[in-house]
Amino acid sequence: MKKNNSLFSWFNIFKKKNSSKKQLKENTQLYNNENNIKNNSFFSKIKQKIENTKNHFSFKIHQFFFKNKIDDNFFKKLEEKLLIFDFGVHTSKEIVNYLFKKYKNNQFKDEKDVYYELKNYLFSIINFDNINQKQFLKNIYKKPYIILLIGVNGVGKTTIAAKLANFYKKLGKSVVLSASDTFRFAAIEQIKLWGNKISIPVFTKKYGTDPSSVIFDSIEFSILNNSDVLIIDTAGRLHNKINLIKELQKNIQVINKKVCSNPNEILLVLDACNGQNSIIQTKLFSEKINKITGIVLTKLDGTAKGGIIFSIVRNFSIPIQYIGNGEKIQDFYEFNAKSFIKNMFS
Ligand SMILES: Nc1nc2c(ncn2[C@@H]2O[C@H](COP(=O)(O)OP(=O)(O)OP(=O)(O)O)[C@@H](O)[C@H]2O)c(=O)[nH]1
Ligand SMILES: [Mg+2]
Known part of the structure; x- marks a missing residue:
């Protein structure tokens, strides 16, 4: 040829x-x-x-x-x-x-x-339609718009919680962060630091408090303050630890009880550097958690190879919603299939 x-x-x-x-x-x-x-x-x-x-x-x-x-x-x-x-x-x-x-x-x-x-x-x-903003606009009258972040340890949930909070703040929305990781050492201080940095209130309770109680009260707090968006950070948990997965299911039940519906978004956070291990995580989380609305892929600035995106979407039909590409607040963007492909082939 x-x-x-x-x-x-x-x-x-x-x-x-x-x-x-x-x-x-x-x-x-x-x-x-x-x-x-x-x-x-x-x-x-x-x-x-x-x-x-x-x-x-x-x-x-x-x-x-x-x-x-x-x-x-x-x-x-x-x-x-x-x-x-x-x-x-x-x-x-x-x-x-x-x-x-x-x-x-x-x-x-x-x-x-x-x-x-x-x-x-x-x-x-x-190529999924970017449903994020559309969903948000649809639910604007039902405040707060609740986003629950889940995933294994260290994938970047707390960092993404802050990045998302900043993203919605820039859209002119009032945001509350819920510090529902009451388990890991210094987790509450970490999210408070982020909150200070981006001037967003962080709802906290004491270490050891049942996370679902933090979630319940942070919804109450958001309603009282007429906040638009509530972003719930959760503790990292291994997908195969059944008790921890049950705790997550309980968290979702509590949200259901309080607002009569699932969280508007349940975002599974995955570290792109974990490669094919992310597939196993997605499989196990999506079997137990009904229903994951999107994936956030973090650490795409590192040694990660973007092919994992295709594997995840092909296997689970869950759209990629956001990308984290660094540790700073601005290292974040809404996933867009067209620009992603353009970048891949340019
Ligand atoms: N290079 C890079 N580092 C990131 C990114 N996102 C998060 N990190 C770093 O990854 C580490 C873990 O981030 P966290 O946000 O604490 O992760 P987590 O999932 O909340 O961790 P646990 O609460 O312990 O489960 C931190 O050092 C972050 O700065 C990213 O997109 N790129
Ligand atoms: Mg965390």
């Missing part, structure tokens, strides 16, 4: 970008050596960025299409690439089978066609 001109022009741009990155890396090293600067955070950050870009899907996929001719073997190698990028066995197979079938039916003129078909297919997997 002949290389298509426009495809070549992408690769030229990609190569150009690469050589300037190489130059930047060399300059960085030279500067560091000349000045004998050790552990300079500015330069180590640049270096880190270069390394991250090199491992980015877009870099690898361009490289892959550039290096490989389209034949039967191409699809096997593509499947390996997808597996490396955390798409998971099942989803990788499904994507490749779809493309391979088209290839066998002579539906591809050249590499560009395969590239675009891959892009379109990936988009079709994650």
Whole structure:
């Protein structure tokens, strides 16, 4: 198959970008050596960025299409690439089978066609309507709009609680944070610190208090204060610890009792660096918790490979709602399938 001109022009741009990155890396090293600067955070950050870009899907996929001719073997190698990028066995197979079938039916003129078909297919997997804002607008008259954050230990629930609170505050809503992790050491201080930082009230009770009592009272507090949004942070719990899952079910029952409905959103927070382990977490949480309305994927700034997003959505049909990509309050965005795919393939 002949290389298509426009495809070549992408690769030229990609190569150009690469050589300037190489130059930047060399300059960085030279500067560091000349000045004998050790552990300079500015330069180590640049270096880190270069390394991250090199491992980015877009870099690898361009490289892959550039290096490989389209034949039967191409699809096997593509499947390996997808597996490396955390798409998971099942989803990788499904994507490749779809493309391979088209290839066998002579539906591809050249590499560009395969590239675009891959892009379109990936988009079709994650393209959920962003229901968040619509849901919010629908429920505006029923205050507070309740968001419950759940997930295993350390995935970033508390950080996301603060980021979400700030997000709604910026939309002009009055927000309350509920410190319903009364178990982990310093959990209450942690969320209070966030509350101070972003000037949002945090409803707290003593350590050891039954979390469902904190939830009940924080709803009461939000109603009394006519608050628009209540964001409930919960303690991290392993998905296979049945008592802790039962506690979560009790929390939801209490919300049901108090406001006669489920929380408006139950968001399962997953650490993208956990790769395929996130699939097991989603499976077990979604079996026990009815019904998870969305996924928040955190730590996408780290070594995580975005393929996990496709695997989660394909397996559970739960939309990705938000992305956390850093420890700061602004390192957060609403997930948008179109921009995500655009970024992946740019
Ligand atoms: N790099 C990076 N770090 C994050 C992100 N989100 C959270 N963190 C960090 O991850 C660590 C755990 O975050 P928490 O928000 O405390 O996680 P948690 O799920 O509430 O933890 P537990 O309450 O102990 O279950 C903290 O050091 C956060 O700063 C992210 O998107 N990127
Ligand atoms: Mg926490």
